[in-house]
Amino acid sequence: MSKPAADFRYDHHDPEDPSPWLALYLDRSTPLPDHVKTAWLQDSSSKSRQYLLPFLRPLCRALIIVIQVVKTLMPKRWSHSTLLHRLLVWGLKRYVSPQANWLILRHFHLGSQILAFIAANSPVPIDTSPLTPANIDELKDHVFVKHDINLFNFVIRLNQALREAGQEMQAPQSVDFSMLEEPPLALQEMPQGRANVVDLQSAIEFFTPVYQLLLTDNDFWRAANSLQLDETIGIYTAQILQAPQHLILLNNKHPLVPMSTLRAGYRLVLHGLSTEMLHALLMRMKAESLKQSREHSPTERRHP
Template identity: 70%
Template sequence: MTRPQSSAAPDFLSRPWDERDPSPWLALYLDQSTPLPDEVKSAWLTDSSSASRQYLLPFLRPLARLFIILFQVCKVFVPRNWAHSGLLHQFLAWGLKRFVSPEANWLILRHFHLGSQVLTFIGRNSPAPVDTNPLEPADIDALKDHMFLKHDLNLFNFVIRLNKALREQGLALRKPEHIDFSMIREPGLKLEDMPQGRLNFLDLQSAIELFTPLYQLMLTDNDFWRAANSLQLDETIGIYAATLLAAPEHLVLVNNKHPLVPLSTLRAGHRLVIHGLSTEMLHSLLQRFQLAQAQGVAVDTTSGPTEA
């Protein structure tokens, strides 16, 4: 037996609006202060309002952080380079397919595509253009190819590659005369194609909290530390994009702590969720600028393009 298809309207949209008991999820869905497509916002809030997140996450989060501490102690007694990335990714794909909600799986797969497009946007519009290594998994099984580890490596290697090119040519990032948005597109992933078995109930945040200790256990300390601190590059990537767009006011959408101040890995699960949401919002913002450029109109980031 399978769950009802996720294409049905979420509960907060199908219930009548009661002014004496308004739904916070409906308020967040209708709010247009953050640039997210309705489809993405619906999936995000459906996942966030699930029973799993409400009742399971408060118990999982402290346990997950305790295991991170215990695994860190255990790894003192194993060889420094001990790691099983292949087995880790096999397990992650297995867990996602069997226990994680369709909305969460869809958002996770989207993240690789959107992140790759954002890096390509920056690399191609830089005054010293640099190549990127796009990650575009078509399904959950594609994640087995060390996809999570590659994603973290991509971020740091891109920052190094971009800034080496700028420094070597004595250039600084700036808005180009014509911005190339050709790489910005919808990934083509469908929510209804995600696994929808009876056990696919786990929300995004709970899944991330559960998987983070395994990530720490089965990678080297260096890989895990780098993965956790790659989240602090959100501000860096946001600054790059805002500079190219000449729109620094949009940095308010990115807030994952200062990149020069490494944080404890204990809160990596929560910060990973912020990372995913920041990527969605930045990609949506780029889509709005792309549409405005195509239509020759000014961009209004709260409601889309408007007449210039």
């Protein structure tokens, strides 16, 4: 096991007053790699998460209700996606913590890789539309909306192709892990201003009513309902890997039962964490697959 980061050192453990953050960091029941877990726990243990979120969450949920009432009086197609993404980028760059920004950018890369993994191992050919923003400014290209659209389009295209071919998702003879890699994103390159202190959960709770206000009802509901496809993507992956036990890590479940948008912010955080865990699991399996290939390679077995 790698040495813990400075904020989670063994010598800070007090048996009479154990740190919950150290316990979560050292726990290996979930497949998060240390550098991701460190960023996640640093963000979760911040003062913003402790003191801002409890006040911000009920306020933003009340705004969701107010905005829903207001939008019943507005034209159905009223939408300002360009303004939305410019506001999101402005807020991320100026107020959101480096760890949160890094995790947000990672999410698009990881989601694209997971869909590519399912597509590559599907019994039918299926195209994907990867989103790989290299920095926060690239999110202006409607990336948040495209992320939700891509997910639904992927599920529709995959299942159309499976139905037409009379096939079911199943384990391939050899699993292809080639598309999986660590995203080329550096935490130290995220904005580091004095005001960049807002944690991931607070930022998401605040941005959710903004997202609702500047998109159509259809776009907002689609975004909220996309979170329940976590189970769908998890099942596809489990069928490919023949490992259904990993579905226990999912929290956004039952896609046939749409949930209220009031908890969309909290569920979005769970969605991000589930994506990180699934990608970490696949990366671990990729490493094991490469190790087994080397062990069975005649070149590797040959003695000098």
